[in-house]
Structures are given as structure tokens and as C-alpha cells.
Amino acid sequence: MYIATYIVDIAALFYLMGLLYSSTNLNMQRKQPFLIAIILTIVMILSESGTIHTNNGSLNLRVTNIFCNVLGFSLAPLIPIAIILIFDRMILKSRKYLLIPTLINIVAAVFSPIFKFIFYVDAHNQYSRGDYFFVFIIVYTINLLILVIITIEVGKKNNYPIIGKMLSLSVFTIIGTSIQIVYPFVYSTWHCVTVALLMYYLLMSEFDSSFDTLTSLFNRAAFDKAIKHIGEAKSFSLIILDINDFKMINDTYGHDYGDVVIKEVAAIIRKSFNKNYTCYRFGGDEFSIISNETEQEKIEYHLRLMTDNLSKMREEGTLLPTVSYGYSIFRGGEKLDFNKILKEADGQMYQYKKIHKGGVRILEVVFLF
Structure with missing residues (x-):
């Protein structure tokens, strides 16, 4: 037997x-x-x-x-x-x-x-x-x-x-x-x-299989899976980030250095946000973060920390671009329209990019909702 x-x-x-x-x-x-x-x-x-x-x-x-x-x-x-x-x-x-x-x-x-x-x-x-x-x-x-x-x-x-x-x-x-x-x-x-x-x-x-091989952040498939499990009663925040002038970096320094930039920026994003924030590589030079944090001041603190960390890296001689961002907060208790949340965060990010794209200086902008 x-x-x-x-x-x-x-x-x-x-x-x-x-x-x-x-x-x-x-x-x-x-x-x-x-x-x-x-x-x-x-x-x-x-x-x-x-x-x-x-x-x-x-x-x-x-x-x-x-x-x-x-x-x-x-x-x-x-x-x-x-x-x-x-x-x-x-x-x-x-x-x-x-x-x-x-x-x-x-x-x-x-x-x-x-x-x-x-x-x-x-x-x-x-x-x-x-x-x-x-x-x-x-x-x-x-x-x-x-x-x-x-x-x-x-x-x-x-x-x-x-x-x-x-x-x-x-x-x-x-x-x-x-x-x-x-x-x-x-x-x-x-x-x-x-x-x-x-x-x-x-x-x-x-x-x-949920991880991006280049950055070791969660990938887009993991992001799509995560949003399916967000309930209407649960409050959360969504942050969208995008590397500025990334096409120019690829054209000027080559795709290999472009990959280095993505890895460095991803590492700084992960370093700048605590365990309440889950970071994803959304695709290309875009990143997203889902968090259970809904206090605006705390979200902005981590975003400032990220831009400060990027600035320090540049001061130390690393050639890194700036990063544009926007965020949206869903406080629960109403019907969840995730596309609306995403569109709002995306719109804030592109507004930030429109005003501050280019150059190596970090310009702080806080978007209020």
C-alpha cells in the first residue's frame, strides 16, 4: 500500500x-x-x-x-x-x-x-x-x-x-x-x-509572474488584478507617475541607458513610499501606485520625498530626468467608477507635465482635490 x-x-x-x-x-x-x-x-x-x-x-x-x-x-x-x-x-x-x-x-x-x-x-x-x-x-x-x-x-x-x-x-x-x-x-x-x-x-x-522583470515592481497585469479586488466600501488613493522627456533620453543616450533610467527611477519610487503604497510599472516610462492612504498631506509628503530623492541623485552626478505625477482619492461609501479615478489622476499628471516638463530642476506642485 x-x-x-x-x-x-x-x-x-x-x-x-x-x-x-x-x-x-x-x-x-x-x-x-x-x-x-x-x-x-x-x-x-x-x-x-x-x-x-x-x-x-x-x-x-x-x-x-x-x-x-x-x-x-x-x-x-x-x-x-x-x-x-x-x-x-x-x-x-x-x-x-x-x-x-x-x-x-x-x-x-x-x-x-x-x-x-x-x-x-x-x-x-x-x-x-x-x-x-x-x-x-x-x-x-x-x-x-x-x-x-x-x-x-x-x-x-x-x-x-x-x-x-x-x-x-x-x-x-x-x-x-x-x-x-x-x-x-x-x-x-x-x-x-x-x-x-x-x-x-x-x-x-x-x-x-506579477513582477516587471526590469524594475522588480509589480507589472500591469498585477495592477489590473488589484483593481478588480477594490470594493466600493474601501477607500484608497491612486497615484500616476510618468518620466519626463524619456523619448529624448532614449534618442540621446540609447535604449540601454533608458533602461538604466527606468530602473533608477523605479528604485527611488519604491524607496520613497512606505508599505501602505503598492508600486506598479504601468508600462513604458509610466508608473502607478495604489494605496490605502487617503490623507492628502501624507500622500504629498511621499511625493515630495520622491522628488527630493531624485534631486539628490542628480546632485551626486547621476543623469536622471524629472517625474510628473498626479493622484486621486476615493473615500468610499459611493459607487466606484475606477475609470473616473484613473482619468482624474492621469489628468493631474499631464497638467503637471505640461507646466514643469524638461530641465533638471524639481518644481514642486501640489494638486488639491
């Missing part, structure tokens, strides 16, 4: 490898952690299968049984860590201490055949939990909690709109893997992890 399910799991994981190899949507930096998680899961499935089929009293298989248990108990807590790396590959460079519980568990697992720490296989090739099996449970629980905490932290830090889905998958993984800890002979862990990895792949592929 278990052989068939394990074969299905492994086949699904190899299929996922193929999807990783051919995927153009998934961020390249996520592919290696995904691959590590897949390989670890395959190894875990094989080791668990090995323990099931060697724990039969046959003395000839005792060494294999011990090896499979050492492998399984050593590597199992690494799965949540591998999933964390899918979200943020650099996390362990700044937080190496997160690996301490896992390393303690590995040492305990390796010495278990001698000292009965986490498990023991007796002279009759019968498996039993060790005197300190709770060490494995604690370490595995810690790593699962770290997965949840890092998921929330990374989601908030990067203003990910899929944080709820990420958390749901983390909880699914925790529940699915915890069942086997409570009921040792219910082999649910690696079926759950296999499903979770497939779902993580689908989720992250959809998410990564």
Missing part, C-alpha cells in the same frame, strides 16, 4: 523538477531552494520507505534500518528551512543561528544507534523511540514555527499580497506533518510535503 503512494509522491516530485527546469515565470533565485526541498523530500520518502520495509525482525536488514532512521531523523527538520529559502534565499546569511536547533538534532540522530537519543533499533531489529525523542519533536516544531514567522516577516517586509495564502500553506504543512508525530504509523508527512511543494510552486509562479 505504502509503496504505491510513495511511488506516486516521487513521480510527482520528479514532475515538479521538470516544471522548475522549464518555468519562465518562477524567479531564478527560487529554483535552487525548490530543487533542494524536492531532493530532500525524495530522500526522506526513500528513507521512510526503507524503515518500514526493514523493521521486520530480520537481522540482515538491521544496519539498513538504522541507516534509514539516522537519515530520516537528521534531514526531516531541514524541510521547513528549505521552504523558508524559497521565500528569502539570503535569510541564512544574516541568521545562521536558525540552523543551531537542526545541527543539535543531527548530532543526536547520528549518535542515536549507540546512545538511544532519538531512536533505537534493538538486537532483534525492532525500532523504538529513544529516551530523548522529544528533542526531535522540539527541533521540528521550532523549525515549523520559524517557517510561519519568516513567512509573515518576509510577506510584510515586501508587501506581498499573497501573505495569507503563504500562511495557509505553512499551516497545511504543519498540520500534515504533525499527524505522524502523534500517530507514528500514519505515514502522512511526506505526502503532505509533496502536495505542499506543488502548491508552493503554483503560488510562487503566479506571484513571480
Whole structure:
């Protein structure tokens, strides 16, 4: 029975490898952690299968049984860590201490055949939990909690709109893997992890396809999707931005420098607005921002901050153009006509451009609604 399910799991994981190899949507930096998680899961499935089929009293298989248990108990807590790396590959460079519980568990697992720490296989090739099996449970629980905490932290830090889905998958993984800890002979862990990895792949592929490849801001498709979820009861603001004289920059300095300008301006836009503002590359040299901020003074503060940051870059010798902008505020409580909001913000932006286009000086204009 278990052989068939394990074969299905492994086949699904190899299929996922193929999807990783051919995927153009998934961020390249996520592919290696995904691959590590897949390989670890395959190894875990094989080791668990090995323990099931060697724990039969046959003395000839005792060494294999011990090896499979050492492998399984050593590597199992690494799965949540591998999933964390899918979200943020650099996390362990700044937080190496997160690996301490896992390393303690590995040492305990390796010495278990001698000292009965986490498990023991007796002279009759019968498996039993060790005197300190709770060490494995604690370490595995810690790593699962770290997965949840890092998921929330990374989601908030990067203003990910899929944080709820990420958390749901983390909880699914925790529940699915915890069942086997409570009921040792219910082999649910690696079926759950296999499903979770497939779902993580689908989720992250959809998410990564929402980003503009040049600027790493959300793209137009993500903008269109976001506005569909704006309800009439929800107040929000919309900001439209456009790079001035961008055609002249392309004609004078070439398209490569034009791309550099777009990247620099996008970085300054992202730097100048806090987490209440979601930034999009609308297309070409246009950007848009959707925010739950409806206080005019706060919106204007961030716009001034953006123009100041652009000015500082020019003062430091970077050849950057000015940026025109306009915004509109929807305060809710009435029927939402998004095209009207967009037209109003767009009109303000073009009015700004008409008055202040050209040159390197930043001229501040505040539009009142």
C-alpha cells in the first residue's frame, strides 16, 4: 500500500523538477531552494520507505534500518528551512543561528544507534523511540514555527499580497506533518510535503509572474488584478507617475541607458513610499501606485520625498530626468467608477507635465482635490 503512494509522491516530485527546469515565470533565485526541498523530500520518502520495509525482525536488514532512521531523523527538520529559502534565499546569511536547533538534532540522530537519543533499533531489529525523542519533536516544531514567522516577516517586509495564502500553506504543512508525530504509523508527512511543494510552486509562479522583470515592481497585469479586488466600501488613493522627456533620453543616450533610467527611477519610487503604497510599472516610462492612504498631506509628503530623492541623485552626478505625477482619492461609501479615478489622476499628471516638463530642476506642485 505504502509503496504505491510513495511511488506516486516521487513521480510527482520528479514532475515538479521538470516544471522548475522549464518555468519562465518562477524567479531564478527560487529554483535552487525548490530543487533542494524536492531532493530532500525524495530522500526522506526513500528513507521512510526503507524503515518500514526493514523493521521486520530480520537481522540482515538491521544496519539498513538504522541507516534509514539516522537519515530520516537528521534531514526531516531541514524541510521547513528549505521552504523558508524559497521565500528569502539570503535569510541564512544574516541568521545562521536558525540552523543551531537542526545541527543539535543531527548530532543526536547520528549518535542515536549507540546512545538511544532519538531512536533505537534493538538486537532483534525492532525500532523504538529513544529516551530523548522529544528533542526531535522540539527541533521540528521550532523549525515549523520559524517557517510561519519568516513567512509573515518576509510577506510584510515586501508587501506581498499573497501573505495569507503563504500562511495557509505553512499551516497545511504543519498540520500534515504533525499527524505522524502523534500517530507514528500514519505515514502522512511526506505526502503532505509533496502536495505542499506543488502548491508552493503554483503560488510562487503566479506571484513571480506579477513582477516587471526590469524594475522588480509589480507589472500591469498585477495592477489590473488589484483593481478588480477594490470594493466600493474601501477607500484608497491612486497615484500616476510618468518620466519626463524619456523619448529624448532614449534618442540621446540609447535604449540601454533608458533602461538604466527606468530602473533608477523605479528604485527611488519604491524607496520613497512606505508599505501602505503598492508600486506598479504601468508600462513604458509610466508608473502607478495604489494605496490605502487617503490623507492628502501624507500622500504629498511621499511625493515630495520622491522628488527630493531624485534631486539628490542628480546632485551626486547621476543623469536622471524629472517625474510628473498626479493622484486621486476615493473615500468610499459611493459607487466606484475606477475609470473616473484613473482619468482624474492621469489628468493631474499631464497638467503637471505640461507646466514643469524638461530641465533638471524639481518644481514642486501640489494638486488639491
